[in-house]
Amino acid sequence: MKKLPRSFYTRSPLLVAQDLLGKILVRKIGKHVFSGKIVEVEAYRGELDPASHAYRGKTKRNEVMFREGGFLYVYFTYGMHFCANVVTGKANKGEAVLIRALEPIEGIEDMKRNRNMPPDKEPMYSLTNGPAKLCQALDIDGGNNGTDLLGEEIFLTEGKSLLKSATGTSTRVGISRGKEKKWRFFIKGNAWVSKK
DNA sequence: CGACCGATTGACT
């Protein structure tokens, strides 16, 4: 399938977030290939958005957010978890979209191993139904921060087209500022969407 | 420097 071009990413995070639903995230590591359909995302609007890591401007930690769209921003939080974002917009905007949940497609046995789940169990929603869970499943950590999504290691491709009516919006999860903004987007009824 | 807290998860009452 066709890799998404730079122009997909260099737009507003609100547009990119909605358009990311249904796209396929591919992660290659050695001989292993992981892939999954994006089913839940949240937009973070840079210096305009008090919930964004970019709100207070560029630092060593969030430098990748201030690149042009199409790079991967991976951050460490709660002392143990990694979360992955797609950087959007033009350079120096600090905009990104958090990938919150995936529906696994390829590499499910390896994802189970990465998540310490018994391999004989059926695929379960708990494999990738949260931003830190999917990073653990796909073996994404701080070392992947700054990866160019137009490269061969981690990238996105087109998926099946999705009707607008199949998606929903809500407020974002786990934040204390900017609570009222409905910048979370998800595929309605999909079993891998976090929270329930 | 110390205190607080976070774009979370999983274990436990």
Add this chain to the structure above:
DNA sequence: GTCAATCGGTCGG
């Protein structure tokens, strides 16, 4: 439902 794990960023003194 509550709460600990665990550490880097941020802010106040």
